[in-house]
Amino acid sequence: DQQVKQNSPSLSVQEGRISILNCDYTNSMFDYFLWYKKYPAEGPTFLISISSIKDKNEDGRFTVFLNKSAKHLSLHIVPSQPGDSAVYFCAASSFFSGTYKYIFGTGTRLKVLA
Amino acid sequence: NAGVTQTPKFRVLKTGQSMTLLCAQDMNHEYMYWYRQDPGMGLRLIHYSVGEGTTAKGEVPDGYNVSRLKKQNFLLGLESAAPSQTSVYFCASRRDRGNSPLHFGNGTRLTVT
Numbered sequence: 001d002q003q004v005k006q007n008s009p010s011l012s013v014q015e016g017r018i019s020i021l022n023c024d025y026t027n028s029m030f031d032y033f034l035w036y037k038k039y040p041a042e043g044p045t046f047l048i049s050i051s052s053i054k055d056k057n058e059d060g061r062f063t064v065f066l067n068k069s070a071k072h073l074s075l076h077i078v079p080s081q082p083g084d085s086a087v088y089f090c091a092a093s094s095f096f097s098g099t100y101k102y103i104f105g106t107g108t109r110l111k112v113l114a
Numbered sequence: 115n116a117g118v119t120q121t122p123k124f125r126v127l128k129t130g131q132s133m134t135l136l137c138a139q140d141m142n143h144e145y146m147y148w149y150r151q152d153p154g155m156g157l158r159l160i161h162y163s164v165g166e167g168t169t170a171k172g173e174v175p176d177g178y179n180v181s182r183l184k185k186q187n188f189l190l191g192l193e194s195a196a197p198s199q200t201s202v203y204f205c206a207s208r209r210d211r212g213n214s215p216l217h218f219g220n221g222t223r224l225t226v227t
Contacts, residue, residue: 004156032213043118043204043218044157051213089156093213099145099164100213101172104157 003027004092006105014113019077021108023090026071030092032100035064035075038087038107047088048075080112116140120205120219127195127226135190135222137205145208146188147172147216148180150201157204163188195226 005024013019021035031052036044050057050064050073057064063076077084087107093100118139127133137146144165149157159172161180169180177199179191188207192199202223206216 006156034215036218041220043206043220044216046215046217049213049215091157091216097170099162099170101159101162102147102216103159104149106154106156 002106003030004090004103004105006088006090006108008108009106010109010111012111012113013080015082016079019075019080019084019110019112021075021077021088021090021110023073023075023105024071025073025092027092027094027103028071029094029096030103031095032093033064033066033073034091034093034102035062036089036091036104037084038089044089077110080110082112082114085110085112118205118207118217118219120203120222122222123220124223125225127192127224129196129226131195132191132193133195133224134192135203135205135224137188137190137207137219138186139188139205139207139217140186141207141209141217142185143207143209143217144185144211146182147206147208148178148188148190149204149206150174151204151221152201160190160203195224197226200224200226 034049035047038044147162148160163182166185
């Protein structure tokens with residue numbers, strides 16, 4: 001039972017255009033959502049997060065949108081750069097058994113073409 | 115500031131052998147986590163700790179044990195390795211009681227033959 005789903009295993013985008021990565025979740029108890037970027041042979045690096053009380057959070061070229069009614073979040077990267085090529089994981093957390101648990105999606109591989 | 119450091123980076127084990135993966139963080143974080151990453155399955159939580167001396171099971175704890183004797187260290191043990199434990203293992207830590215991002219180490223790639 002996958003609570004956090006990234007249905008697109010891969011995405012290719014031209015340099016300078018917008019990249020949109022999507023994530024769906026099933027558990028309405030999730031109240032904090034995060035995006036991570038991962039390069040080969042490295043650990044995931046935190047990119048941006050959003051609390052369930054907001055519907056948008058921006059940090060430079062990265063914007064995360066949250067649609068609670070649809071249980072959907074997305075990450076927009078504008079403009080996309082070749083250095084953005086990586087695997088992107090979304091994650092969601094909720095308070096359970098005394099601490100916050102973080103559930104990850106399966107990742108989307110983004111390739112930005114020069 | 116090293117952040118989260120994992121040792122070793124690579125290891126090959128034979129079925130039935132044991133080993134310990136070490137995670138060390140220098141950020142004075144209370145919470146530490148062990149995840150495994152497998153193709154097509156994302157990151158799955160093995161065990162976690164909410165403070166020194168405490169541990170708890172995650173989604174996939176079978177075949178693993180953990181210890182948190184010191185706040186800065188979180189050890190993951192495999193008592194009798196199996197090929198199904200071939201994976202990349204990531205340790206993570208985070209700061210405080212409320213929601214906050216996880217900070218990850220660079221992983222340990224383990225192969226069990």
